[in-house]
Amino acid sequence: MASLDSIRQSIHESDADVGGDDAEIIPADADVEDVCDEEVDTVRSLIEPFPDDKEGVIPALQEVQGEYGYLPRFSMQLIADKAGTSMAHVYGTASFYSQFYLEPRGEHTIKVCTGTACHVKGADEISEEFCDELDVELEEVTDDGQFTVSHVRCIGACSLAPAVMVGDNVHGNVTEEKVPDVIEEYRGDDA
Ligand code: FES
Structure with a gap:
């Protein structure tokens, strides 16, 4: 499992990856450094059962959304880290399917x-x-x-x-x- 610092580092690298042409595609939700360690641990335990590759991305997104009602930005980076893929890939997957919400929803x-x-x-x-x-x-x-x-x-x-x-x-x-x-x-x- 990657350290929190390495996740933070990779988030900023991902930001750089999707900058320029697609800079606006990352939603303005909390980064990993904005949330407490307990929240990070919660998401990690939610996504833990799923494969450590791209096959695990969609079920992990579904699990997190089931808990939060939407997909906070930091959770997508944790999913990317676990699946060994980029934030851009996870974000692209989440935004492709209408079942996923990138902003908080009403009850x-x-x-x-x-x-x-x-x-x-x-x-x-x-x-x-x-x-x-x-x-x-x-x-x-x-x-x-x-x-x-x-x-x-x-x-x-x-x-x-x-x-x-x-x-x-x-x-x-x-x-x-x-x-x-x-x-x-x-x-x-x-x-
Ligand atoms: S068009 Fe079928 S339920 Fe609205």
Whole structure:
């Protein structure tokens, strides 16, 4: 296992690697030196079971996201270090798959379906209504940390279009008038 100092060193080298043309691709989350040793140990123990090569990157990302709800920057470097690959590779993998989040999320993600059936039934207006009601932009977290509004392609409920998914729950035939009720259903619910 690499020392903390060597990880810090490699993070800065990675920064140099992805500087220049792609300088903006690294998210502005905490570096390893910004977090306590316990946090580093937590991530290390989460990713420990996975292979020490590129095969281990995706399951490690999934495990960390399961714990944190998103992928803090320092965790991606720890994953890169363990897998013997670069931060740019791990970041590229995480940003390629829509299942991964590079920024903190609200406790509840309201996923507004923008697939074809939902689109023609007013998904854009529904999405705007959720954002207006919560006073956020798409993909932002509300001030109380409870909600994020995002878009997904077809969630398999086309006959209920326009459809919205919150957690494992599908809300069908959503109208702008129903938006506040959907929000209230989850507000204050930490489950
Ligand atoms: S297009 Fe929205 S559920 Fe299929």
